[in-house]
Amino acid sequence: MPLSADERDELQSSARGLLARDSSSDRVRAVVADGPGFDRDLWHQMVELGWTSIHVAEQFGGAGAGYGDLAVVLHELGRAIVPAPFLASAVLASSALTLADNDALATELLAALVAGESLAAVAFASADGSYQLSRLTTTWERAASSVRLHGSAGFVLDADVADVLVVAARDSDGIPALLAVERAAPGVRVERAATVDATRRLFSVSFDGVVVGNDRLLCEPGARTEEVLGQILAVGMIAAACDAAGVTEQALERAADYANERVQFGKPIGSFQAVKHHCANAAIAVEASRAATRAAAEALDGDPGDWSTTAAVTASYVGPACSEACALALRVHGGIGFTWEHDSHLYLKRAKLDEVLFGTPSWHRRRLADAVIGSFEQQEVRQS
Amino acid sequence: MHEPGGTLEDLRRRVREWCATHVPKGWRDQQRGVSHADLIEFLRWWGGELREAGLLAPHLPKEWGGGFSIAEQVVIAEELARGDAPRNALYHVALFNVAPTLIHNATTAQREHFLTGILSGDVWCQGFSEPNAGSDLASLSTRAVRDGDNFVVTGQKVWTSWAMAADWCMLLVRTDPDAPKHKGISCLVVDMRSPGIEVRPIKQATGSADFNELFIDGVVVPVDNLIGAENNGWAVAQGTLAAERAIVVLEMTERLRRNGIEAAFTEAARWRLDGGEPALSDSTVREMLAECHADAEVLRHMLNALIADIIRGADVGGPSAVIKVFYSELLYKLMRYVTALQGVAGQLAHPLLECSGWETGDWMIDYVHSFGWIIGGGTNEIMRNVIAERMLGLPRS
Numbered sequence: 001m002p003l004s005a006d007e008r009d010e011l012q013s014s015a016r017g018l019l020a021r022d023s024s025s026d027r028v029r030a031v032v033a034d035g036p037g038f039d040r041d042l043w044h045q046m047v048e049l050g051w052t053s054i055h056v057a058e059q060f061g062g063a064g065a066g067y068g069d070l071a072v073v074l075h076e077l078g079r080a081i082v083p084a085p086f087l088a089s090a091v092l093a094s095s096a097l098t099l100a101d102n103d104a105l106a107t108e109l110l111a112a113l114v115a116g117e118s119l120a121a122v123a124f125a126s127a128d129g130s131y132q133l134s135r136l137t138t139t140w141e142r143a144a145s146s147v148r149l150h151g152s153a154g155f156v157l158d159a160d161v162a163d164v165l166v167v168a169a170r171d172s173d174g175i176p177a178l179l180a181v182e183r184a185a186p187g188v189r190v191e192r193a194a195t196v197d198a199t200r201r202l203f204s205v206s207f208d209g210v211v212v213g214n215d216r217l218l219c220e221p222g223a224r225t226e227e228v229l230g231q232i233l234a235v236g237m238i239a240a241a242c243d244a245a246g247v248t249e250q251a252l253e254r255a256a257d258y259a260n261e262r263v264q265f266g267k268p269i270g271s272f273q274a275v276k277h278h279c280a281n282a283a284i285a286v287e288a289s290r291a292a293t294r295a296a297a298e299a300l301d302g303d304p305g306d307w308s309t310t311a312a313v314t315a316s317y318v319g320p321a322c323s324e325a326c327a328l329a330l331r332v333h334g335g336i337g338f339t340w341e342h343d344s345h346l347y348l349k350r351a352k353l354d355e356v357l358f359g360t361p362s363w364h365r366r367r368l369a370d371a372v373i374g375s376f377e378q379q380e381v382r383q384s
Numbered sequence: 385m386h387e388p389g390g391t392l393e394d395l396r397r398r399v400r401e402w403c404a405t406h407v408p409k410g411w412r413d414q415q416r417g418v419s420h421a422d423l424i425e426f427l428r429w430w431g432g433e434l435r436e437a438g439l440l441a442p443h444l445p446k447e448w449g450g451g452f453s454i455a456e457q458v459v460i461a462e463e464l465a466r467g468d469a470p471r472n473a474l475y476h477v478a479l480f481n482v483a484p485t486l487i488h489n490a491t492t493a494q495r496e497h498f499l500t501g502i503l504s505g506d507v508w509c510q511g512f513s514e515p516n517a518g519s520d521l522a523s524l525s526t527r528a529v530r531d532g533d534n535f536v537v538t539g540q541k542v543w544t545s546w547a548m549a550a551d552w553c554m555l556l557v558r559t560d561p562d563a564p565k566h567k568g569i570s571c572l573v574v575d576m577r578s579p580g581i582e583v584r585p586i587k588q589a590t591g592s593a594d595f596n597e598l599f600i601d602g603v604v605v606p607v608d609n610l611i612g613a614e615n616n617g618w619a620v621a622q623g624t625l626a627a628e629r630a631i632v633v634l635e636m637t638e639r640l641r642r643n644g645i646e647a648a649f650t651e652a653a654r655w656r657l658d659g660g661e662p663a664l665s666d667s668t669v670r671e672m673l674a675e676c677h678a679d680a681e682v683l684r685h686m687l688n689a690l691i692a693d694i695i696r697g698a699d700v701g702g703p704s705a706v707i708k709v710f711y712s713e714l715l716y717k718l719m720r721y722v723t724a725l726q727g728v729a730g731q732l733a734h735p736l737l738e739c740s741g742w743e744t745g746d747w748m749i750d751y752v753h754s755f756g757w758i759i760g761g762g763t764n765e766i767m768r769n770v771i772a773e774r775m776l777g778l779p780r781s
Contacts, residue, residue, distance in 0.1 A: 256776040270778035273769065280709075280768035283775050287706045288682050295685040316678035362671055365678070369670035372649060372677055 002066045002301065012072050018045060019080035025343045031083055032198040036161055038084045047116030052090040057098060060110040067235070071242045071297030075290075078246025081350050083199040085119050087239055088157035093120030095235045096166045096178070099304075100218035100228050105180060109164060120180075121162035122236075123153035123205045124229060131233055131359050133168075133176050133226060138207060140169035140177050140221075145214055147179060149187075149207035155357075159183070159190045159203035166218065167207070168229055177221035178228060179212050186210070197349035200357075231304055234311035236358045238296045241318035244354035245289035248322040248329075251347035252282045255329035262334075269332075278328040285325035289318045312368035319355035319364075326351040386438040386460075388452040396459045402437055403467025411470055412745070417735025420593070424549045427474035427739055431505060434472060439464070441479050441503065443628050445487065449503050454691055457631050465638030471741040473594075474546060478508035480628045482554050489571075489612040489620045498552070498573065509550035509576070511541035511598055512621065519766045521556075522565045522618060526600060528557035528572060535559075535572060535605045541598040543760070547583045548596055550576045555600075560615050571617035573609040574600075590753050592738050627694045629704060633711050634687050636741065640715060641680050643743035644750075648673055648722050655726055663725050672725075676718045683710055702775035705767040712757035712764060715742055719751035 003011060022042050031039045046052065055070045056062020070091070077086055094113055097106040097120075112118040127137040138151040149169055159165060165181045165188070181188060187210040193202045219225050256279055259270030269275045296314040299306055330337040330344040337344040355361065386398060408414075415426060434440040435449075442457045444450035452460065472479070483502055486495055502508065517524040526539025537557055547553065553574045560568030574581070580603040585593040612620040652673060655663040663669045690703050723730050730748050737744040742753055758764050772778040 252776070256772075256778060259776075259778055268779050270772070270776075271781055273765070273781055276772040276778050276781065277765070277768045279776050279778060280771040283702075283771050284706050284709060287703060288686055288710060291685040291689045292682040294689070312674075313678045313681045316674060317682045365671040365674035366667055368678060369649075369674040372674065373664070373670075376646070376649065 001064060003069045008069060008072055011069065012076065014049065015051075015073055015076035016079070018042075018049070019076055019082060023080040023082045025081065025346065028081055028083060028199060028346070037158075037201045038161070042082075043084055044116060046084070046086070051086070052094070052116055053114040055098075056094055056110055056114055059103075060098065060106055061114045062094075062098075062110070066298075067238075067300035068294070068298045071238075071293060074239050074242035074297075075246035075249075075293070078243035078248075078350070078354075079250040081199045081247060081250075081346055083201070085121070085158035085161055087236075087243070088121040088159075089113060089119040089162065091239045092122040092157070092232060092236055093162075093164070093166050096122055096218065096228070096232050097180075099231050100178060101220070101224070102215075102218050105216065105218065109180065112163075118163040119158065119161050120164040120166060121156055121159045122166040122168075122232060123156040123159065124166075124168035124178075124232065125153060125155045127152050127154040127204065129155045133170065133229065134174060136168060136170045136176070138167060138169040140171050140179070142171075143211070147177065147212045147214060147217070149179070149181065149210040149212060152204055152206035154204050155193070156190075156203045156205050158201055159205050160192065160201070165205060167205075168225075169207075171221070175222050176225045176229060178218040178225045180216045180218060181207075181210060181212050185212070195353060197346075197353040199346065199350050200353055230308055233358060234307035235300060237311040237315040237364070238293065238300060240354045240357045241289070241314045241322075242293045242297060244318055244322035244351050245286065245293045247347050247351050247354070248282070248289065248325045249286050251326045251329040251344065251351070252279070252286050254343065254347075255279055255282065255332040258333055275332055278332050282325035282328045285321040289322055292318055309368065309371045312364045312371060315359070315364040316361060316368055320361050323348070323351040323355045385436070386442075388442075388446070388450075388456055392455060392459050395456055396463055399439070399460055399463040400467060402439070403463060403469055406433055406437065407467050407469050412468075412737060412740060415470075415739055416737045418738075420548070423738055424474060427470070427472070428505065430470050430739075431472055431475045435503070435505070440472075440475070441483065443480070443631055444483055444499075448483070448487070448499050454627060454631070454695055458634060458691065461631055461635035462638050465635050465642060468643070470739045471639075473739055473741075474507055474549065475502075475505075476632075477510050477545060477554075478502045478506060478552075480632055481510055482508045482552075484628050485554065485571075485620060486611065494573075494608070494611065501551070506551040507546060507549050508552045508554060509544045509547040509596075509598075511544055511547075511553045511555040511574070511600075513543045514540060515542050519763055522569065524556055524558060524569065526555070526557045527561070528559050528570060528605070530559075530607070531604075533607050535607065535610075537572065537574070537600050537603045537605055539600050541600070542586070543595050544583075544598045545595045547576070547598050548585060552576060553598070554611070556617055556621055559617075563615060566618045568615055569617040569621075570614050571611040571620040572605050573611060574603060574605050578603045578605070580604075589755065590736070590749055592736050594738065627691075630687060630690050630694060630700075630707070633707055634684075634691070637680060637683050637687060637711060639741050639743060640711075640718070641677075641684075643740070643745075644715070644718050645673065645676050645680055647743065647745065648676070648718065651722075652725065655729075657725075658727070669725060672721045676714065676721065679710075679714045679717070683707070683714060686710065702771055705762075705770040705774070708761060709764045709767045709771070712754070715757055716751075716754040719747060719754045722747045723751045 051073050053062040054065045058064035126135045138153045187208040189206045262269050299310040326348040441449045442452035442460050514524050528535040528537045555572045555574050559570040580601040582599040584597045587593045652664040
């Protein structure tokens, strides 16, 4: 059951309160500088508040609420630029297990994920960061009662802290498969690919003849796997957009505060229209992104047949709009906004990563065009 | 006759069926290049069709021919757009600006008199802007001097849409020149047949002339035609029009989706790029059109959120300004992209089509026309000030 409007407001204010206290930008800077790259104490609080269970079905130990509610948390995590394996584990991996067909496996793994006792990640991009199945660089082959994995996947979020990796691979005929693999299994190698945005951690994961049992297949290889992978990608695109909307909302608030406080020529700089209009343009992007991401998250609680187009619409608009708004917010700060000490660059870098994390805006738009043109053709067929 | 109540699906089906049988076939071709008199006659006829169907004023209270919930109004607006109904342009000011203002501010007698007229086909115009009071509207200087039971009004207005066909004008005048500028303005209703009124059409950049200069020379207006209190005209004019405006933009967004973006996808299959390939097979072209499509979807989500906020009674001054800017910049962007894609063939001139809204199919003219929305109703630059001041709390410029 989705949360009521009041419950959702409460979720939002408790999330905002916790993160303002325990994930200030000073704290974020300290956390990413050393250790596992995230704050385990904060993570346990997030688990206790039930954030890892929100959209997971009750049969798997979740709260059985929905993506519309999960989006509230994602937005707040973005606002506070929280470094945490939430997107990797609680969103992508949990969704993959929930959406696929291997209920025994889902039952086994999700309980620990929801309880925060283990972490998971999803490796479904090619080594060069493409989400087109035909370009996957992880391969699989059948061997007796098991599957062997070769090759590598790129740009995998939080792979080093994951206990389980959900891996997409294609065989020599191009048939895709989706498997759950222990990160500690022999032949799995995880290597950090440091990114300019330090609040997110990406890895390349390679597989050297890794043996995986057939019972670890999340669903039937082929068309069904392709469908599930498309759904996981849609969830990722919408989650990244929710994050970007939160990041940008915070960047805008900081810029507006600065424009009100900073005095030049005897007035607050926010009274100059050049500054004011930068802020207004960022506010338009934030309003639109908030509306778009809320609607998209609600759509994830509806017919999965619509997810791909919804995600393409959302990513086409939100990614570029938010990164541009964060750029404006940085510019409003003038010289101070260009310093390492100031937080503007943290927001900008995270929004820029969100913009391309699950494909470029250009790719999202081309896929959207394909869908729009396809829907016209269907209408014509129906009418004739 | 459509009535409020019942299910939304049922209303949608009925309005769709009504459009299929009542929207005149081929009106877009027939109305191209017609004289202004013929255009006005066509729009009067179309307004009458809507009135008979009960679709003229769904946003007004039930006693004034409406009573439809906001959700029902959304359905009606969507279906009129989807059915490619002519835009009810001639009555737009009367129905969406004047009528709600009267309902909120007029006396019972005024409402009875003027709203009855609006519902039986009176055309209204709105005399707000002046040559020296555009973005700074509150500095307007058209004077109204009290003389017994009358005001005597002298001044000049500009950008007055449909003044040449109007029966009435809702006019902002200065009644107290000594008060601070927002506090000395009153709102009057002026009979457009009064001696001393002169209307001169202004030809717009598109070549059409549906707005005008309005010269007012010693026009006598009865005190009974004062709307709201004397010197309270600024508040009257700024009244609670948010819901009506949101529905208007929603209808225009649906028209933009259908007649703008969908049409661009369809036509791009026919356009040839310089190299001879169909524009739609070019990935950059597909990206540009998809960008507009995504923007329009996002605008619909924003409108849905705005309408929900209006129903909840939230202050939507800032978000309404966001939507005005977003819609008009999207309209402009689509026309800018399409005119660039069409190449020189898109520069050929055709007789004007003036009653379809902003998507006539003549992309170059539509491109020029799009500035009307960027500038009209408060320029987007002023709107950005409003957004920054109301939503972000920045100081006034």
